[in-house]
Amino acid sequence: MRRRGLLSTAWVLLRKDLLLEWRTRARLNALLVFALSTLLLFSFAVGPDTRLLERNAGGYLWLALLFASVLSLGESFRVEAENECLDGLRLAPADPRALFLAKAAGNTLLLVGLGTVLFPIMVALYSAKLAMGMGDFLLVLTLGCMSLSAPGTVYSAIANHARARDVLLPLLLFPLVVPALLAATKATSLVLQGDPMNQLGSWLGLLAGFNLMYWGLGFLLFPRVVED
């Protein structure tokens, strides 16, 4: 039997995860309901001040995505823990780096999908307007979700085998993604409210740099996390 290359293995693993996801759609539905109620809760916390809600819409969207990402990331290794699937994958033998790429890409896809669904709801709830193109929004959304997924995948693999895993993942992830969250929120606000000072490029650059660093670190370090 021919041994598969890294990217080809990652593709097979990603397809497996997407297929599993599609067959139950449990995770996607749970994420959607969770993120929706988070968006609603923000308006209750702030009060019915439409202008305040509109100004902070980008920040609320990213907080909803961040909270949802914890659920999504936690679930992505829980499915492998059942019936020792992770050991099976390692013995397949699948390169652990391919596993990292597949899991991180899968989580990114899920979160981007979630963000796309949430966007019109956010527009309606907070009466936000889109000053720039939809393409800019999707670019920010993709980069932001990628920067949550890469470190989140590493930490989720760790937290999944620890005690109190539901507490541990946000504890590790939240302080880490502060720069990504900051940049994504700023960039989203610029896309929604217009960018007269031409700052969007620098925030996107920061997001891209964060991604480069954490996808690289995850790629290098992940094999040590899942080794036995």
Next chain:
Amino acid sequence: MNDKYRALRNGLAVLGVLTLAVGAYMGLSWAPAEREMGEVYRIIYVHVPAMWMALLAVTLNLVCCISYLFKASWGKDALAEASAEVAVLFGGFGLVLGSIWAKPTWGVWWDWDPRLTSMSVMLVAYLGYLAMRKFVEDPEKRAVWSAVVGIIAYVDIPIVWFSVKWWRTLHQVQSTPKTVDADMTLALRVNAFAFLFLMAFFVWNRYRIARAQRAAEVALPEALPTSAGHTSTGPVPGVLS
């Protein structure tokens, strides 16, 4: 556990306390008052060294983490644990002092300035690191995972700083020895050495505790971490190298 360095360790503590006393005298009365802030500025003689030591300790943690992944040993893991804990101690101390200084100077306890914010984010990140160590029972897995988490947390510090700097800024421009009075620089350096001695004393003691804990956890030498998967590379726990 044999303890041939006990005198040296206690010497560090005595040296630290003595230097701290000299530093306190220099900082509180010998160094001149600051032109604009008056006497309030004197808190920097403890605030700045505390932050320096926190950064030094997390850097020590990074070195332990990286070197652990290349060649596993219980000593590196114990030193990583000790340095992270001492870093959180000094960082928390420094943040509280900074907050006390900020109230009369800026008029607020807290401000979202780059250095303040990145230090607090760093503190939370290392608290997460320490919490993770508590949540994993298998000592070998804990060592590898915390090495990974330690590297990731350290790399984040400059990115946080950079992002918050863009976000907003208020902290005063950093002074260099060229822009401040020579007496102030000397007083600050004396205090920094006092903190360094104390930090070394803390880390060393915490390291010994961590080593003893590892030794208790891994009573069998066969269970030591292996680097290549076959050979045992770590020193036998309980024997200080």
